[in-house]
Amino acid sequence: LLIIIQRLIENMASRNLYLRVIFSMLFLSIYISICLINFQLIFFVIIFIYLLILIEIYKYFREYKIIPLTYVIISFIFILNLELNNSFLYFNFFIFTIVTFDTFSYLIGKLFGKKQLIKVSPNKTIEGFIGGASSSLILSILFAYYFNILINIKLILFIILNISFAFSGDIIESYFKRKNNLKNSSEFIPGHGGIFDRFDSFLFSIIFYSISLDILL
Numbered sequence: 001l002l003i004i005i006q007r008l009i010e011n012m013a014s015r016n017l018y019l020r021v022i023f024s025m026l027f028l029s030i031y032i033s034i035c036l037i038n039f040q041l042i043f044f045v046i047i048f049i050y051l052l053i054l055i056e057i058y059k060y061f062r063e064y065k066i067i068p069l070t071y072v073i074i075s076f077i078f079i080l081n082l083e084l085n086n087s088f089l090y091f092n093f094f095i096f097t098i099v100t101f102d103t104f105s106y107l108i109g110k111l112f113g114k115k116q117l118i119k120v121s122p123n124k125t126i127e128g129f130i131g132g133a134s135s136s137l138i139l140s141i142l143f144a145y146y147f148n149i150l151i152n153i154k155l156i157l158f159i160i161l162n163i164s165f166a167f168s169g170d171i172i173e174s175y176f177k178r179k180n181n182l183k184n185s186s187e188f189i190p191g192h193g194g195i196f197d198r199f200d201s202f203l204f205s206i207i208f209y210s211i212s213l214d215i216l217l
Contacts, residue, residue, distance in 0.1 A: 023189055024103070027198075031095075039088050043079075050076045052195045053203075056188070061180045068176045068196075075203040078210040087213065089147060094209045097140045097159055098166045098201050105132025121174035133163050158212060162205055169204030173197065 034041050050072060057068050082091075109128020117124040140159045144151050173196055177185060184193030 020106075028099075035088075035092070042091075046079060047076075049195060049199055050079070052188075053185075053199065056186050056194050056196050057176075060182065060186050060194075061176065063180050064176070068173075071172070071176075072203060075206055078207045081210050082213075089149065090213065091209075093140070093143060093147075093149060094162060094205075095202075096143050097136055097162045098205055100139045101132045101136035101163050101166055102170075102201055103132075104135035105129060108132060108135070118171060120178055121171055124170075124174075129167065133167075136163055161208060161212070165205040165208040166201035169201045172204060173200035 031042075031045075034045060053072050054069060057065060057072065061068060105124075105128045108131030109123070109125045112131070113125030113127045115126040116122060117126050117129050137156075137159055141151060141156075143149075144155060149155065173185070177183070185196035186194030188194050189198055
């Protein structure tokens with residue numbers, strides 16, 4: 001743990017990492033605040049995010065533009081089938097799993113990553129993926145325990161599949177960027193890149209969540 005903290009402090013000298021942490025905390029604070037005020041407002045926030053992603057793709061993606069646009073629209077259609085106000089706890093459990101996976105994949109990959117995981121996304125490492133997936137699994141189980149969500153094989157399967165779909169969403173977005181010779185979908189969010197970059201894991205995993213809600217949870 002001390003080694004991780006030491007390396008994290010050393011890497012905080014990186015402007016990109018510093019900005020990433022600052023804006024991640026900002027996003028988290030906004031999300032929690034909206035949940036506390038009125039959870040139903042999250043739906044309008046999600047609509048706004050999808051709209052920004054569509055604008056981003058239309059403006060910055062030059063090749064095969066119709067494919068990522070269609071992908072985002074399909075993802076949004078699955079959002080429309082959700083009744084967020086009736087699934088407050090499970091939706092936040094879903095978000096928690098994705099956020100912990102993304103966060104720890106980035107941090108562990110940044111600190112200890114050596115072996116490249118996949119060519120389409122050169123910054124992804126085996127160490128980052130394993131560290132992110134295992135951290136998310138453990139923390140999600142603790143989340144479920146704390147909020148009295150029944151922990152069984154279905155829940156474990158849900159977490160594992162959610163992580164898999166979140167990772168796939170990240171790779172899909174990386175593939176679209178690679179086809180357009182882009183490092184980031186834009187530079188709208190300092191430290192993160194674009195809106196598409198920040199919410200890529202969510203776009204694909206929400207499809208899985210909307211289908212599995214009545215089956216696995």
